[in-house]
Amino acid sequence: MAYSTDHDVMLDFPILIGDIGGTNARFAIVVDTYAEPREFPVVQTADYPTIEDAIQAAILDQTHLIPRSAVLAVAGPVDGDEIDLTNAHWVVRPREMMASLGFSDVVVLNDFEAQALAVVALGEEHLEKIGGGNAETVGSRVVLGPGTGLGVAGLVHARRTWIPIPGEGGHIDLGPRTARDDEIFPHLEKIGGRVSGEQVLCGRGIVNLYHAIAKADGKKAGFTTPAEITTAALAGSDAVAAETLDLFVTYLGRIAGDLGLIFMSRGGVFLTGGIAQKIVPALQNGLFRTAFEDKAPHNALMASMPVFVITHPMAALQGLAAYARTPARFGVETVGRRWRER
Structure with a gap:
């Protein structure tokens, strides 16, 4: 298993982070190791047919920042190249996301994994x-x-x-x-x-x-x-x-x-x-x-x-931001959950 102590686990900034739940999706962009995440308005999953549509319209079209990497936490088990959300219609397809949104690196975690990361970030x-x-x-x-x-x-x-x-x-x-x-x-x-x-x-x-x-x-x-x-x-x-x-x-x-x-x-x-x-x-x-x-x-x-x-309203984003900034602090397994340009 590959953990975040591996030298090649670092992500390129800016990094899009996202907490994708069954009802709401929350996004932010981490510009560098020291910056607080720039948060965007909460997205309703029912309002967009796909996660790519939501990211493009609600995030990328609203900022001059161009994320090079993405760390997403989704409400459902991460297994394979097509990740179904347990209580929503979105399907996360990291390779398609890279092609359509221009990411060179995508990490997908479980949403409560992000909540666990938040416990030591808050x-x-x-x-x-x-x-x-x-x-x-x-x-x-x-x-x-x-x-x-x-x-x-x-x-x-x-x-x-x-x-x-x-x-x-x-x-x-x-x-x-x-x-x-x-x-x-x-x-x-x-x-x-x-x-x-x-x-x-x-x-x-x-x-x-x-x-x-x-x-x-x-x-x-x-x-x-x-x-x-x-x-x-x-x-x-x-x-x-x-x-x-x-x-x-x-x-x-x-x-x-x-x-x-x-x-x-x-x-x-x-x-x-x-x-x-x-x-x-x-x-x-x-x-x-x-x-x-x-x-x-x-x-x-x-x-x-x-x-x-x-009590933090964006706790999972805080956990994801902590991981995005300093992944070596956390033993996050990335095998089968990280997609990079070849």
């Missing part, structure tokens, strides 16, 4: 702590974020290098534990006969959970969007919405705790994305920490493990 002013003890400086970390889907990535430190670990952890099983769960879970929409974390812990998952609670109690479900549900829950104006948010943070705490155990995340568990940022008051009400720490026989270990909400 300062404390961009972190809201949700209980636990002090984070170990080089302790392993895990990042998860409910958004269009549920993204998960790990980050471990070895040989003076931070190594991000991408994966599809959002698709792990989520099962009932309490009598109330037993009443609600039969009404949750399933995929392939099972309930995964992503079926509950994302935007559409909030709606899924809300409708399941309403069906379990024989009540009318009057809301249709995650924003309506969370707004009503935080305002205390709707009982079903309020329980939806309480159970959402409880289930998020369970899965975050499981992932914290898997990675032994003494460096912290990090929640990222717009949903986590919007529901910080609910995350601080005690239900999240109770579920997070309820991991017998390791309750004491979990009580000491810190959790942070990443």
Whole structure:
């Protein structure tokens, strides 16, 4: 495997960086090693037929800068020369992108790999702590974020290098534990006969959970969007919405705790994305920490493990910029994920 400590991993500036999610795409250009990334307005993936169209119209046509390289983080597994986004219609084809947009070098990462890189690129002013003890400086970390889907990535430190670990952890099983769960879970929409974390812990998952609670109690479900549900829950104006948010943070705490155990995340568990940022008051009400720490026989270990909400609105771009500037700081595997002019 080839890692970023290899001498030939350096990218030529200017570098286009992009965080490509299922709903939104965020772009910036890094001019040199010391410059802050120049950010551009957020792009809606539904507004453009292809990623090339979006980059040309929303970025390249709006600046005199001509990127020579690109580092893109996409919401989906990076496998081969055609990379499908899990929750959007775009397909990333690096060789076609090089031909049409003039890049000589393209690196494609998983979107939560970029979020993991951001964990060591952001300062404390961009972190809201949700209980636990002090984070170990080089302790392993895990990042998860409910958004269009549920993204998960790990980050471990070895040989003076931070190594991000991408994966599809959002698709792990989520099962009932309490009598109330037993009443609600039969009404949750399933995929392939099972309930995964992503079926509950994302935007559409909030709606899924809300409708399941309403069906379990024989009540009318009057809301249709995650924003309506969370707004009503935080305002205390709707009982079903309020329980939806309480159970959402409880289930998020369970899965975050499981992932914290898997990675032994003494460096912290990090929640990222717009949903986590919007529901910080609910995350601080005690239900999240109770579920997070309820991991017998390791309750004491979990009580000491810190959790942070990443509050920076462009966190993934900050992680990508850190990698673009100094790739040797990170052990990013590039085999099969880097395309260069021959």
